[in-house]
Amino acid sequence: MTKAVLGEKDLPRQWYNLNADFPTPLRPPLGPDGNPVSPDMLTPIFPMGLIEQEVSPQRWIDIPEGVLEILMKWRPTPLHRAYSLEKSLGTPARIYYKNEAVSPPGSHKPNTAVAQAWYNKQEGVKALTTETGAGQWGSALAFACAQIGLECKVFMVRISFDQKPYRKVMMKTWGADCIASPSSETNAGRAILEKMPDTPGSLGIAISEAVEAAVSDKSGSTKYALGSVLNHVMLHQTIIGLEAKKQLQAFNEKKVDVIIGCAGGGSNFAGLSFPFVADKINGAKIDIIPVEPASCPTLTKGPFVYDLGDSSGMTPLLAMYSLGHNFIPPPIHAGGLRYHGMAPMVSHAVHEGLMEPRSIHQLECYAAALTFARTEGIICAPETSHAIAAVIQEAEKAKEEGKEKVILFNMSGHGLLDLRGYEAYFNGELEDYELPQEVIEENLKELAAYPKP
Amino acid sequence: MTKAVLGEKDLPRQWYNLNADFPTPLRPPLGPDGNPVSPDMLTPIFPMGLIEQEVSPQRWIDIPEGVLEILMKWRPTPLHRAYSLEKSLGTPARIYYKNEAVSPPGSHKPNTAVAQAWYNKQEGVKALTTETGAGQWGSALAFACAQIGLECKVFMVRISFDQKPYRKVMMKTWGADCIASPSSETNAGRAILEKMPDTPGSLGIAISEAVEAAVSDKSGSTKYALGSVLNHVMLHQTIIGLEAKKQLQAFNEKKVDVIIGCAGGGSNFAGLSFPFVADKINGAKIDIIPVEPASCPTLTKGPFVYDLGDSSGMTPLLAMYSLGHNFIPPPIHAGGLRYHGMAPMVSHAVHEGLMEPRSIHQLECYAAALTFARTEGIICAPETSHAIAAVIQEAEKAKEEGKEKVILFNMSGHGLLDLRGYEAYFNGELEDYELPQEVIEENLKELAAYPKP
Numbered sequence: 052m053t054k055a056v057l058g059e060k061d062l063p064r065q066w067y068n069l070n071a072d073f074p075t076p077l078r079p080p081l082g083p084d085g086n087p088v089s090p091d092m093l094t095p096i097f098p099m100g101l102i103e104q105e106v107s108p109q110r111w112i113d114i115p116e117g118v119l120e121i122l123m124k125w126r127p128t129p130l131h132r133a134y135s136l137e138k139s140l141g142t143p144a145r146i147y148y149k150n151e152a153v154s155p156p157g158s159h160k161p162n163t164a165v166a167q168a169w170y171n172k173q174e175g176v177k178a179l180t181t182e183t184g185a186g187q188w189g190s191a192l193a194f195a196c197a198q199i200g201l202e203c204k205v206f207m208v209r210i211s212f213d214q215k216p217y218r219k220v221m222m223k224t225w226g227a228d229c230i231a232s233p234s235s236e237t238n239a240g241r242a243i244l245e246k247m248p249d250t251p252g253s254l255g256i257a258i259s260e261a262v263e264a265a266v267s268d269k270s271g272s273t274k275y276a277l278g279s280v281l282n283h284v285m286l287h288q289t290i291i292g293l294e295a296k297k298q299l300q301a302f303n304e305k306k307v308d309v310i311i312g313c314a315g316g317g318s319n320f321a322g323l324s325f326p327f328v329a330d331k332i333n334g335a336k337i338d339i340i341p342v343e344p345a346s347c348p349t350l351t352k353g354p355f356v357y358d359l360g361d362s363s364g365m366t367p368l369l370a371m372y373s374l375g376h377n378f379i380p381p382p383i384h385a386g387g388l389r390y391h392g393m394a395p396m397v398s399h400a401v402h403e404g405l406m407e408p409r410s411i412h413q414l415e416c417y418a419a420a421l422t423f424a425r426t427e428g429i430i431c432a433p434e435t436s437h438a439i440a441a442v443i444q445e446a447e448k449a450k451e452e453g454k455e456k457v458i459l460f461n462m463s464g465h466g467l468l469d470l471r472g473y474e475a476y477f478n479g480e481l482e483d484y485e486l487p488q489e490v491i492e493e494n495l496k497e498l499a500a501y502p503k504p
Numbered sequence: 505m506t507k508a509v510l511g512e513k514d515l516p517r518q519w520y521n522l523n524a525d526f527p528t529p530l531r532p533p534l535g536p537d538g539n540p541v542s543p544d545m546l547t548p549i550f551p552m553g554l555i556e557q558e559v560s561p562q563r564w565i566d567i568p569e570g571v572l573e574i575l576m577k578w579r580p581t582p583l584h585r586a587y588s589l590e591k592s593l594g595t596p597a598r599i600y601y602k603n604e605a606v607s608p609p610g611s612h613k614p615n616t617a618v619a620q621a622w623y624n625k626q627e628g629v630k631a632l633t634t635e636t637g638a639g640q641w642g643s644a645l646a647f648a649c650a651q652i653g654l655e656c657k658v659f660m661v662r663i664s665f666d667q668k669p670y671r672k673v674m675m676k677t678w679g680a681d682c683i684a685s686p687s688s689e690t691n692a693g694r695a696i697l698e699k700m701p702d703t704p705g706s707l708g709i710a711i712s713e714a715v716e717a718a719v720s721d722k723s724g725s726t727k728y729a730l731g732s733v734l735n736h737v738m739l740h741q742t743i744i745g746l747e748a749k750k751q752l753q754a755f756n757e758k759k760v761d762v763i764i765g766c767a768g769g770g771s772n773f774a775g776l777s778f779p780f781v782a783d784k785i786n787g788a789k790i791d792i793i794p795v796e797p798a799s800c801p802t803l804t805k806g807p808f809v810y811d812l813g814d815s816s817g818m819t820p821l822l823a824m825y826s827l828g829h830n831f832i833p834p835p836i837h838a839g840g841l842r843y844h845g846m847a848p849m850v851s852h853a854v855h856e857g858l859m860e861p862r863s864i865h866q867l868e869c870y871a872a873a874l875t876f877a878r879t880e881g882i883i884c885a886p887e888t889s890h891a892i893a894a895v896i897q898e899a900e901k902a903k904e905e906g907k908e909k910v911i912l913f914n915m916s917g918h919g920l921l922d923l924r925g926y927e928a929y930f931n932g933e934l935e936d937y938e939l940p941q942e943v944i945e946e947n948l949k950e951l952a953a954y955p956k957p
Binding site for chain 1: 505506507509510511512573576577584588606608610647650651670673674676677678679873874877878880881882883920921923924926927930
């Protein structure tokens with residue numbers, strides 16, 4: 052058997068909420084006054100259906116029928132055994148990957164985009180705004196809004212906007228507007244452009260612009276959608292890990308030894324891993340590895356602090372690993388991993404010792420992507436290449452140790468809109484960025500005034 | 505149920521050969537002397553395993569285990585019910601599509617690329633050459649050669665090479681070389697460049713170059729692979745229609761009324777339709793519609809003749825509908841449909857009255873592609889948009905007639921590498937090319953000297 056496919060009747064009917072099982076409670080987001088943010092303070096930007104999920108202590112949350120109907124267009128996604136990769140590495144490890152690239156926008160992102168669009172539609176919202184890094188999230192929200200019947204406006208980080216010109220065409224094909232961020236359309240964007248007219252932009256800046264664009268529609272019919280970081284986004288992605296568990300059974304695997312995903316904001320990684328984190332909390336021995344770029348080493352070099360989710364203070368303070376909200380990562384092609392912070396739930400799990408983060412430089416990641424393309428056949432997104440590089444490290448370790456480990460990773464997206472990055476790699480234009488410790492420390496100074504988690 | 509998925513055990517183990525069931529026999533290819541080409545004359549360019557399939561009268565031909573193992577990486581492909589499209593059209597028709605876009609290269613092409621690479625590898629071949637139009641075929645052969653372990657060189661029609669710069673990066677990611685055709689690497693290419701230095705190129709020219717590059721390796725370790733037109737290519741694609749038949753049963757459909765596919769060389773259309781043509785020969789009432797661009801109207805305006813498969817006489821004479829081997833189609837974005845001829849098996853079926861060809865202009869096709877993207881969610885290749893435009897015509901006809909027709913079409917590929925075409929459409933840069941009758945007649949003059957079918 053090369054891959055395990057499930058029928059639509061095997062699509063999970065509930066999302067899994069790790070917040071019900073954490074040994075210690077997640078720290079709440081804080082307002083500017085240092086007090087926890089109450090759910091009703093979020094109503095200008097999110098619909099109540101999502102706010103309830105954000106703070107829910109329930110372990111299982113029903114997936115609405117209207118969401119399932121759309122997810123079924125491509126879900127359940129296949130779980131593949133990577134026989135060709137294993138063979139080329141000569142490893143005794145059995146490697147599996149969940150293929151989220153088969154969704155129409157090409158990544159795991161529509162799992163939450165569809166849910167978010169649906170809850171907004173239920174509450175009478177007419178338009179959504181958002182930010183996007185590499186473009187996977189913006190494309191997914193554009194797709195979801197077309198499916199549900201909402202307008203959509205996407206602020207895309209300028210470096211990615213320039214590197215990936217066809218992402219905006221893709222979004223337009225689904226009826227959405229996509230503009231480069233920082234833009235002159237918002238106060239946040241104009242302020243940044245005045246200070247740094249040539250900035251490559253960042254997810255933090257783009258989030259500020261998208262939130263501002265939503266709240267400045269005083270009719271209340273425009274809301275904001277975030278593609279990662281928040282608890283409800285992690286929740287919606289758990290469908291990945293829940294399906295994978297069933298599919299590993301179809302391969303007769305009794306246990307998993309290593310779980311790997313790339314981590315920028317944390318959502319694809321959380322989606323695959325959280326259902327297994329529950330097992331780990333209950334005593335299972337699993338290495339759970341979020342992989343980040345060495346040039347944006349949030350989990351591996353950032354402190355666990357309270358920091359803003361965006362660059363200009365439109366969001367509450369979140370308890371997370373962070374490089375500081377003014378940190379602008381080097382312009383690597385894995386735009387989706389260029390985020391200064393990390394999802395509070397992923398951060399909490401790391402802080403609790405439930406995960407072992409790792410960072411890898413981009414040249415090793417592109418080499419891994421080529422190996423994967425020429426063995427398994429799939430051209431992965433530059434983000435996903437970080438997971439594959441770690442998988443290869445683990446498979447080689449299993450070979451050295453002579454252990455039959457079971458490794459599971461998330462093929463979070465394809466790279467068919469990211470071929471400029473591959474071209475730059477072939478042309479020798481890419482380099483590894485070593486991030487000086489003083490740059491990290493400089494950016495963290497501003498956080499001194501915030502409460503400590 | 506939104507889609508029918510099959511397990512790997514339901515993957516067909518045999519290809520279906522329509523040549524066993526045609527009411528009258530297919531006309532043979534002819535050599536320069538006007539006599540039928542014998543199988544051994546083809547050995548300089550093809551391996552014997554494929555030549556045997558080219559001339560086989562057997563109805564069912566076993567798919568080798570080594571081919572199945574690779575096809576299983578993405579097959580069986582899903583069959584979707586297009587509920588959202590039906591709803592938006594308000595049609596009583598039930599519309600189904602076979603989703604070949606889920607293959608790693610993004611189209612149906614690897615179905616034959618893998619088989620061709622496998623048979624070549626069995627006979628000791630080290631490298632394959634080929635041509636590509638839009639790039640779907642070149643990408644598929646690059647993918648297949650990486651899977652099987654062969655070198656690969658692709659001559660890409662210049663207009664597409666320029667319109668789709670990332671196709672060559674994709675092929676390189678799989679380890680293949682891709683160069684623009686006409687090139688200065690072959691006699692055929694140099695001769696054309698001298699006469700027409702600014703030519704957009706054509707599939708006919710690129711075929712000449714690829715064949716020349718293969719036969720000029722006197723060691724015999726380089727052979728040529730063709731992505732469409734030939735009988736063995738049609739054969740390999742029948743896996744599409746065979747799977748679709750099983751999947752329609754899963755939807756409880758007893759019969760199909762209309763089958764639609766876009767047709768350039770004919771392979772995706774043949775792959776879906778041939779197993780149903782057998783039913784039509786046996787009395788079933790089915791409209792089987794190959795759809796071509798109005799700017800390259802081979803089946804709808806070309807005569808049924810003997811003509812060359814390429815532009816400079818490297819191939820035998822084939823009995824087919826043709827616009828003349830020197831016809832260079834206007835530079836539409838559906839590069840895969842810019843072929844002067846049509847597969848002899850498809851041509852024969854049309855000539856026998858088993859099919860009802862139709863041509864559609866590109867603006868109508870792009871409008872159909874947008875409708876499809878915003879309803880079903882998938883961004884199709886410009887080639888595939890021709891099928892979708894015809895599906896919409898048929899669904900609207902069913903609405904007018906108030907008939908519950910069952911329409912099945914081939915979603916032959918996604919358009920994620922073709923977004924430049926969508927951009928041109930959004931920018932109002934595209935126009936419909938009316939092909940003057942005298943242009944057609946001028947190109948056909950050269951065929952007067954050839955035998956008549």
